[in-house]
Amino acid sequence: MCGIAGFTRFHCDLGDETTLERMGEAIRHRGPDAQGSYLQGPIALHHRRLSIIDLSAAGNQPMHSHCSRYTIVFNGEIYNFLELREALANTGYPFRTHTDTEVILALYARKGRDCLADLNGMFAFALWDQEAETLFLARDRIGKKPLYYSSINGDIAFASELKALLAAGLVQREIRIDALRDYFSYQYIPDPKTIFEGVFKLEPGHWLEITAGGQRKAQYWDLSFLANATEEDQATKLLGKHIQKATRRRMVADVPLGAFLSGGVDSSGIVATMSQLSEHPVTTCSIGFDEKRFNETEFARIVAEKYATNHHEYVVKERVAENLLEIARYFDEPFADPSLVPTYFVSKLARQQVTVALAGDGGDEVFAGYEKYAIDAIENRWRERVPAFIRHNLLHPIATLLHRSPFGLLRRAGTLLSALATEAAMGFYLSNAQITDAQWQRIASEDTQERLSDYHPSAIVLDTYRRCDGTDHLSRILYTDIKTFLPGDILVKVDRMSMAHALEVRAPLLDYELVEFAAHLPSALKFRDGEKKRILKAVFKPSLPNAILDRRKMGFSPPLADWFRDELRNLAEEKLLKAKDGLPGYFKVERIRELWTQHQARTHDHGAVLWSLLMFQLWWQEYMSDA
Template sequence: MCGIAGFTRFHDRVGDENTLATMGEAIRHRGPDADGSYLDERVGLHHRRLAIIDLSEAGNQPMHSACGRYVVIFNGEIYNFLELRQNLTATGYNFQTKTDTEVILAAYATYGEDCLEHLNGMFAIALWDKAESSLFLARDRVGKKPLYYGSRGRDVVFASELKALMAADLIEKKIRLDAVYDFFAYQYVPDPKTIFEDVFKLEPGHYAKIDSKGIEVRQYWDISFDAQDIDETTAVAKLREQITRSTKLRMTSDVPLGAFLSGGVDSGGIVATMAKLSDKPITTCTIGFHEEEFDETSFAQIVADQYNCDHHEFKVGENVVNSLREIVSYFDEPFADPSLVPTYYVCKLARQKVTVALAGDGGDEVFAGYEKYHTYAIENLWRSLVPAFIRNKLAPLVTRALEHVTFRPLRRLATLARALSADPALGFYMTNSQITDRQWQDLATTETKAQLQGYHPSHRSLEMFAKCQSDDPMTCALYTDMKTYLPGDILVKVDRMSMANSLEVRAPLLDFELIEFAARLKTQLKYRSGTKKYILKKAFEPVIPASIRNRKKMGFSPPVDVWLRNELKNLASNELFRADGALQNIFSLSHIQKMWDMHQSGRNDMSNILWPLLIFQLWSDEYFGGNQAEKTTRFSAEQST
């Protein structure tokens, strides 16, 4: 795993050797083993290396093709590189190293942009073609590896993380106000936006060609949900084959390898598969909490014992106070998924034992594993039973009657009523959103709302829901999550927290061929009569005990509501009400105070808003510093995505 950065110089002297060195130093944590640069009249490339395959200096980057025409820097792993190497050797390519990096060079020299169709892996690639004077940027199909880009005059700058661009002063740190609204709705800023104006994420499954005329972005892969006619028995057998194949591919490593073990079906199934493919015990790591209702370590121990794993665990508690600022600093944008905390610690624990870890990421999005899918199924059942004119009349009445209640089941009823008054696409956004329209209206200042000019963060979710083009709402929901929540939240969290600890994380359940297979299965094989991940549980039935398969999903989220009343209380109160804080130019401090008082009294759990407010302030401290009241007044309310 590595970090990449660079710029074009078609029109201006965007940077030099010192600029490249500065960019590389900002992302040293992504690749502490080696670094290198390439600079000519038209492009600059820099690479930080975490050595995984071919540990010799021959694997260092930038790497030049045998013909001398191409130069590449690359972050990630190509899992099928041995097969590709064999095929490309047959065409006459003479390999000089044993790396997957050189396989990319050979594939591009042979297939051009179509090389992406041949690559199975996680990657962000920057490849310079000297003959054409063009730069090729590409990101893997599901978005495991990040790639940011922006304009610098008429040229383009890019990097694995925004901090590389900020450290070299290559972008203007001008906050997009619509992205701030997005953040409070989703807890992350969805692709292709970033928190800054004129800087974007290259979307998963896309590539960009850049030359002196400009930049052109194209999509090269998407997910098809055209259902195949396959019976359950055959589907289970094929799924087991797919999981075994994808896990075996990801166990290739020249450094110590292990796995995350959460106590759930996904990671437990991956560990079981690894154990059957390995002739020695698997090193496993799990994170727990002192609050028993959030702790899964006992379930992880069941699987660890069953497969005689070399198992390690760590409990998160009061140490979060001392670590939160550091954890937030690894995210270039505000990011408030609370599981960033345990993810950081499990990566830190794993790195003490291994350099590569396999994880169960993707199982919930691919096979309908979240509780919200069950809620959404109930919503759609009610939509089919209750006429729209009745739902539209009753929903506002129920919502208004229950909007101020503190009893959680009644609050959930109010949320359900709001969702039922909407169509399936908007209803799914409401199911996903962390803040209601009413809460935002109360929280944001009059000036903030005026600057947004009616913008609403549902836009991205509705866009993806419509793009799915299926008559089945659950299918559209899964597609939407795989295009938004998965790359914007889950994979960002894992990438930043693993790279903060110089650890590579691989996800067998996100193999693109496995995703394509699962997508074409009938919805009833993924969600059946309230059973989530139905077929995945069937596939793991012989290797995972029923106590793991059938228990209610807990997730990986810490007790943030408790933390805000205890461990994090002093930190949060100091940050939320600072006179020079970033929050006061966007939000009503009096309303924040009201929410804070309700939360501290125990009358209401307001952590869904207080936590992202705290994260936003800590992020702003890290990337702006100084007097936030002055610096965050420069907003863009541009509506483009």
């Protein structure tokens, strides 16, 4: 895993070697093993390396093709590079290294932008064609690796993380107000937006080409949910082969390798598969919390003992506030998924043992594993049975009344009725939004609401839901999450927290061929009669005990409500109620104080909203206070 950065100089001088050095220093944590720059004419490239494959200096970047026409900086891993290398070598390409980086160079020299169809992996790269004076940027299909960019007077600056662009002074720190609204609904900022005006994320499955004459962006991959008629037994066997193949490919490394083990079905299944493929005990790492209802380590221990893994555990029990300040620095946009805390600690623990870790990421989004899918299925059945005029004219007013209740159970019932009162896509948004419209209107300042005009963050879910070619509701919401929640939340969290410790994380269940296979399966093989991840559990049934397969999903989240009344109380009180800038510029401080008072009095649980407010303020303090 690595970090990349750079810029073009077709029309204006965006910087020099010193600028590149500043960009590289801002993302040093992504690649502590080596660094390199290339500055020639209209192109400037920088690379920070975390050595995984071919540890020799020959693997350092920027890397040039044998003919010197092409130069690349690359972040990621190409899992099928050995097969590609063999095929390219047979055509006469004179390879000088054993890296996957050189395979991309050779493939691009042969196929141009069409090379992306052949790459199986996680990647973000920038490739300069000296002869054509063209910069080609690309991001992997699922969005495992990040890539930010900004157009500046006809030129472009790009980097693995936003902080590199900020460090170089290449972008203005002007808050994009609709992105701020998105953040409070989703706990992250969906691509292609960022928190700043004029700065964008390259979407997963897209490429961007830049010349002196202009820029062109295109999508090279999408996911189809048109179901194939497949027998369950046959589909289970084929899925098992996909998982074995994807796991085996991700176990290739020239450095120590292990796995995250939460005790859930996904990570446990990956550890079981690794153990079956490995001649040596797998190194596994687990994180837990003091409070039992948030602690999964006992389940992780069952799997660790079954496969005699080299197991390591860590319990998060103190100094949460102190660590949170450190953790927040790695997110250069507001980000509020609370599972970032255990992800930070499990990455830290894993890095003490290994340099590469496999994880179960993607199992829930690809195979319908979240509880929200079961709830949404029930909602949709009722939505189909209750006439629209009743849902719109009766349920909505009742929901509005329930939302005003001081009791959490009644407010959740109000959210359910709101979802039932509307159409399926909007219902999915309402059921999963982290803040209601009423809460937003109560805490957002009049100026903030006026600047938003008629914008509503549900547009992101609605547009994505409608793009899916699947014919049933479950297919459409899985597509929506794979296109939004997965790359915007889950993969950002894992990337930033693992890179904070120079750890590479690989996700076999996000192999694009496996994801495509799963998408074409009938929805009933993923969710039926209340059983989530039906076919995935069938694959892992011979390998995992029933205690793992049948347990209720716990999730990877800390006890927020308790933290705000204990470990985080002093920090949160200072940041939320005494801030001089940041929150006061966009919100009504008196309303935030009201939420705080109610939460401390235990009359309400405002943990989710308070957490979003706190993480925004910590981000502001790090990236805006001294701007």
